[in-house]
Amino acid sequence: MDLRLPDHLRMLRETVARFVRKELIPLEPMVIRRECERGLADTPLLDPTSEHHLKEETQKLGLWGIDVPEDHGGQDLGALAKCVVVEQMKYSITPFVIPPDSPNLYLLSDCCTPEQRERYLIPYARGEKTSCLALTEPGAGSDAAAIRARAKRDGGDWVLSGTKIFISNAKKSDFIIVLAVADAVPGSEGGITAFLVDRDTPGLSIPSSFPTIGEYHPYEVHLDGVRLSDDQVLGPVGKAFGPVQKRLSLRRAEIGARCVGLAQRCLDMMIEQARTRQTFGKPLADRQAVQWWIADTYREIRITRLLTYALAARIDRGDADIRRDAAMLKVQATEMVGRAVDRAIQLFGAMGVSKELPLEYMYRLVRVYRIVEGPSEIHRWIIARDLLKHGGEGMAHEY
């Protein structure tokens, strides 16, 4: 069994790594400064000129649409390639995402009708339109089945009402995928259903936002009698959970890659500092406490990278049930990167907590990862529930 990436992915990795060092790392001081200066406002951390430049450069390098299917105008390299790219991109804290942001892509690919494909999927896949997912509500976060947003049948239309909170990117999205409980219709008992809602649809408003730890600034999305035709229903009525779960699993693979990239940066910084910083006449590298931080961070990165690639490979293989592996990776990766950043800060001392270095930004950034896309406790529950139901035997057959 060869655990090395194939040559084309190794080349892709090198291309992205060069781009990150040339373009993203130099922007970090600007990102840190803009984050301090924006206070409670939702000012983007990348200025529009830099964002435009990064889009142009990544397009020139052929990095757009890595995992977009060929018939949607993409490169069809799959989830593993996407994770390889994301891992390298997250070596830097500069918050730039190469279009399109994948998880909604998979949801749209699975569910779009031919008309929706032309109107939403293709422009989204080309990076011409942006979108977000609105699931969470004041009374339903981890427990997604408890959502109260309603889609009532009225004449031949749907009328959506409810409130969504903590919705990332809502303000800059061209369309929002909204989850709501739909009335029964012929052929369906109703239930949780996905709707494609253009941001400028009458009745949809974004009244407030949530300045949040780190770079995040999600929004409240209010739906007040939003009238939609059947054309705006994404997938079968009452059956949104299956495709949404797949979307969430893909996001979890990508979060694994993000955490590996960030932790790798911490490790490289720790090694460099340990070699050069002298205390009491000796480099930090000579101290056993420091050696253990470095050894443990390396060990945990290796484990997490393997789990990330393994999950991505399962997604590319089309394996049906990847929820347990996605849950396992989400816990492992997000807790691993928290430990890595914490050790790096400790090793750097005062410089570690200063805004001279990207570590304090990372420290706040990664804290969110243990909550978004499902808190660690829910993922541990998913793993345990699955094992207790099916037993833990025979897992070697996975390989």
Ligand SMILES: Cc1cc2nc3c(=O)[nH]c(=O)nc-3n(C[C@H](O)[C@H](O)[C@H](O)COP(=O)(O)OP(=O)(O)OC[C@H]3O[C@@H](n4cnc5c(N)ncnc54)[C@H](O)[C@@H]3O)c2cc1C
């Ligand atoms: C920055 C940010 C961006 C976000 N972006 C989006 C977005 O784009 N779209 C969207 O729909 N949502 C988004 N969310 C919401 C996010 O998905 C939810 O916060 C998350 O699912 C947890 O829900 P909750 O916050 O309501 O916590 P709750 O469900 O209230 O849970 C609180 C805590 O209780 C514990 N807990 C809950 N249930 C159990 C259990 N069964 N067993 C053990 N412990 C339990 C966990 O520790 C959990 O952290 C975002 C959140 C943040 C912070």
